[in-house]
Amino acid sequence: MSFHSSISLSSRFSELPHSFFTKVTPQPLNNTRWVAWNNTFAAQFGLPEQAPQGDLKLFLAGEMISDEFPSLAMKYAGHQFGVYNPELGDGRGLLLGELANHDGRFFDVHLKGAGLTPYSRMGDGRAVLRSTIREYLCSEAMAGLGIPTTRALGMLTSDTPVYREKMEQGALLIRMSESHIRFGHFEHFFYTNQLAELKLLADKVIEWYWPECLESDKPYVAMFESVVDKTANMIAYWQAYGFAHGVMNTDNMSILGQTFDYGPFGFLDDYEPGYICNHSDYQGRYAFDQQPRIALWNLSALAHALSPLIEKPDLEAVLAKFETKLGGYFSQLMRSKLGLHCKLEQDSQLFQAMFELLHQNRVDYTRFMRELSNLDHRDPQVVVDLFIDRDAAKAWLDLYLARCECETDDDAKPVSEEARCTSMRAVNPKYILRNYLAQLAIEKAEQGDFSEVNALAELLKKPYDEQPDMEHYASLPPEWGKKMEISCSS
Structure with a gap:
């Protein structure tokens, strides 16, 4: 089925046995219309620049x-908050x-949002x-930050009412991912003793995503090593950039180590x-600091x-390598964020002292890292003033700047402050998706104004750029917007 001269649809997953999925016809929403088109x-798929209409829109x-x-609802299982659930x-x-x-x-x-399937349980x-x-x-x-993730082609809203805590508008997300296979797919076939299907799934994962594993004497071991490595890399990014996922159930863990x-x-x-x-x-x-531990727990469930x-x-x-891999990736990311590429013995103490100061003084993490990146044209006092305990902050900053003077490039020449800060600004964002910004965009969209959704989407594609006209999006959140707890229905 072709919607454009340069693209065509295929479906490798549909070639698997029916035990992997159920064929389901989507239940269309009323009067669908575009909220956003990515x-x-x-363009990476040869799709039109403008939000499509006609047959392509109807298909999406x-x-x-x-x-x-035909459209498929995948069957899998998973551990939700540590408890196995076979009905997923x-x-x-x-x-x-x-x-x-x-x-x-x-x-x-x-x-996403296409209506009832055999796996909807009590949902709609x-x-x-x-x-x-x-x-x-x-x-x-x-x-935009460079963190492994699924993407979306766009989203639509409709006139179909959907009840959550209140009556809301039904919507659709067109999610794109290199794979929707989760840890829970393997768990489903294992716990139902469908071992031939378990082997087939592993074989297809290797064929589709890790073909280099076939060169190993133990291809399944090599596959698992790849999953562990990619998961460690993803979690390191989450911890380095201050991202909390919130629901790290095994059915929400991608086999490719992409945020899902x-x-x-x-x-x-x-x-x-x-x-x-x-x-x-x-x-x-699933607290922020528990994510590395839970990732290992989930990998153990997959094992x-x-x-x-x-x-x-x-x-x-293979599992024993996870913490070392995670530590290595995290260290590499934090060194880049701090502009410290040479490894010195005292660095771990400098890092630990920084995190303790940030915690004790309740300093905004993104703002601190960005201001640290601007020391080539900002007074260091700007960084110090982010802290309640300014004396402790100044003492740490003095140690950090002294440490920066030890940096050398590949030719053993000192790294200039300008060069260091330029490289740091490329990995320390000025803009992130704070929950309060998303909430403001949602409130406008619910009134039919999608401008804020699209403005934020464009801003977040280039989070490391200054974008002077968008300066207000870098403001610290108001008190009501801090540490917002979000429901699973969100």
Whole structure:
């Protein structure tokens, strides 16, 4: 089925046995219309620059389905807040097919909010405008920051009413991902003792995403190593950039280590290691500082599901590498953010003292890192004034600046302050998606004004640039906008 001379739909997942999915026809919303169209991302697939109308719009809105590639609701399971739930699957999303970008990489086209499926449980299979805006904006924010993530082609709203805590507008997100396979897919086949299907899934994951694993003496071990490595890299980015996911269930963990299923997420405002963004997380299982531990827990759950294919000693050996990999990636990212590329023995103490100061003084994490990047043209007092305890802040800053003087380039020449700060500004954003900014955009959109959604989406594509006309988006949040706890329905 072709909608454009340069693109065509395919569907490798639909070639798998029916135990992997259920064919479901989307339930169209009433009077769908575009809220946002991600034109720069769409261009990678040869899609039109303007939000499409006609057959392509009808297809993306679930109003016209390919005869050749029916829409699919994937079946999987997962551990939710540590408790195994076998009744999971695509409860409000459908896999429409896949498109290849200009580089030949395949991306799933997934319609979120398409209506009831056999896996909707007690839900209605719908998405609301509020939650759809949040996912659209955050996936763009993460992509702009360079953090592994799913993306979205765009989103639509409608006249269909959907009830959550109140009556809201039904909406659709067109999510794009190189894979929608989750840890929970493997768990489903393991716990239902469908071992042939478990092996087939692993074989397809290797074929589609990790073909280099076939060169290994133990391809399944190599595959698991790749998953562990990519997950460690993703978590390192989250911790370095102050991102809290909020719902790290195993059914929300991508096999490719890409940030997946945005719900009650949040970027840190004041640096608070124990920040909880999900108001349903009463015990703080998914608090910001728990994410590395939970990632390892989730990988251990995946390892258990892979035990029919991989010997226990091999699984344990791969899992044992996770913390070292995570530490290495995190250290590399933080060194770049602080402009310290040479490794010196005292660096770990400098880093630890910085995090403790930020926590004790409730300093805004993003603002601090950006101001530290501007010392080539700003008075150091600007950094000191971010802290309540200015004496302690000045003492740390003096140590940091003295440490910076030890930096040398590849030719063993001293690194200038200008060169250091320029490189730091390329990795310390001026703009992030603060929850209060998303909330303001949502409130306008619910009144029919989508301008703020689109302005934020464009801003967040270039979070490291100054963008003088957008300066107000870099302001610190008002008190009501700090540490917002978001519900899973968001």
